[in-house]
Amino acid sequence: MSDDASIPATTAPAPADPPAASPAPSPSEDQPLSKKAQKKLAKAAYIAERKKERRAAEKERKKEKKRALAEKRAAGELDEEEAARDKKRQKTEQGPRTPFNARVVVDLGFDDKMSENEVKSLTSQLAYTYSANRKAVHPFSSLLFTSLNGRTMTRMDAMNNAAYKRWVNAEWWEEDYRRLWEDKPDNNAQEQQIVAAQEDEGADNVETGEGAEGKKSLRERAPSRADRETVVYLTADSEEELTELKEGETYIIGGIVDHNRYKNLCLNKSQEHNIRSARLPIGTYLAEMRTRKVLTVNQTFEILLKWVETRSWEQALYAVMPKRKFNNEGRRRGGASSSKGGDSADEVEEGGEEGGQEGETRVVDLAEVEEDTPQAS
Numbered sequence: 001m002s003d004d005a006s007i008p009a010t011t012a013p014a015p016a017d018p019p020a021a022s023p024a025p026s027p028s029e030d031q032p033l034s035k036k037a038q039k040k041l042a043k044a045a046y047i048a049e050r051k052k053e054r055r056a057a058e059k060e061r062k063k064e065k066k067r068a069l070a071e072k073r074a075a076g077e078l079d080e081e082e083a084a085r086d087k088k089r090q091k092t093e094q095g096p097r098t099p100f101n102a103r104v105v106v107d108l109g110f111d112d113k114m115s116e117n118e119v120k121s122l123t124s125q126l127a128y129t130y131s132a133n134r135k136a137v138h139p140f141s142s143l144l145f146t147s148l149n150g151r152t153m154t155r156m157d158a159m160n161n162a163a164y165k166r167w168v169n170a171e172w173w174e175e176d177y178r179r180l181w182e183d184k185p186d187n188n189a190q191e192q193q194i195v196a197a198q199e200d201e202g203a204d205n206v207e208t209g210e211g212a213e214g215k216k217s218l219r220e221r222a223p224s225r226a227d228r229e230t231v232v233y234l235t236a237d238s239e240e241e242l243t244e245l246k247e248g249e250t251y252i253i254g255g256i257v258d259h260n261r262y263k264n265l266c267l268n269k270s271q272e273h274n275i276r277s278a279r280l281p282i283g284t285y286l287a288e289m290r291t292r293k294v295l296t297v298n299q300t301f302e303i304l305l306k307w308v309e310t311r312s313w314e315q316a317l318y319a320v321m322p323k324r325k326f327n328n329e330g331r332r333r334g335g336a337s338s339s340k341g342g343d344s345a346d347e348v349e350e351g352g353e354e355g356g357q358e359g360e361t362r363v364v365d366l367a368e369v370e371e372d373t374p375q376a377s
Helices: 037-074 080-094 116-135 150-158 265-272 299-310 313-320 364-370
Strands: 100-107 140-146 170-172 193-196 219-220 231-234 250-254 275-278
Touching: 037 364, 100 116, 100 299, 116 140, 116 150, 116 299, 140 299, 140 313, 250 265, 265 275, 299 313
Parallel strands: 100 140, 100 250, 140 170, 231 250, 231 275
Antiparallel strands: 193 219
16 A cells, blocks of 8 residues: 555645626716816706796795785776786686587607707697696696607606696606507506596696695596597698587697608608598688798697687687788798798797797796696685
8 A cells, every 4th residue: 555545635726716806986986077067067056046046036026916916906906908817817717617528639759850949849838738728718628748758758857846747637648649549448457547637626736746645636547548530630731621629529739849841740640540630720711811820839729729718710810820920021030931831730930929029939937837826725
């Protein structure tokens, strides 16, 4: 027996695992912000702070104006213009609201066809549209915004803590409007949407989110539905002229600011989805209007609201169409047309009639829409 046999065999130690590589530090951790980036952050913070101050000052001015008006009313010192305006306001706020049982859809499925400024203008028009329906004596019973996505959705989310999600009796879909007739009725809870709704007359202001327990006014209901045969896409390119609005029907407005880049956009979409199209009767009732028949989303919607109130296209069009459009020379922006003629929102120009002076685009503050809403008692 050899001496080697008495020596126990030894196993070679396994190689140690290599130390885990530490994650590379991100540039933001190692490198300080550049002076330019710091200035941009400081400027953004300053603007945000100034915006809060301006909003508080504006609220105080409104309160003071209301107080002064109330004092003049009590003393019987209102002039003729103030009295007429006060009477109209009281009628709108205190009078009975009788909804018109029809739905208006704003099709937002054109996000990729707009510039940043056009998206900015569109979101302002959406706020004016909601505000007009909320204040109307005969509002549409349903207001639906479809195909919310991309930059439009990002901007709406960023504005005033996503205030649009608290709009009363308004639905927002990421899907397109075909869901109206393609969805099958289902009582499953996953098919239900939580939408803000009035608990009683005048309860327009709804709070949601954390810390709002006990203040929520929510109603669970199935998403809106409609038969394809009852859906009408409003576009100036249609050969059919709209003669009247009917309860039980759904009217689609194209939500795009296109500045004359796209032809027959909404008409082609209606034909692709096999739904009826129609144009507002602007040429019939406003034959003397020589300028482009260009309307914003909210102007198109306000014409529909006015027709419901008066049952007259002539009165509705004259009440809403900007007076400058009756001038022969029309409105020129830098010598170029701002949009193609038509009455759907696929031929809109920046800013609404409420949007400020001519040539100016006013960006609506979505918080203002909520601030004007009467508080629930």
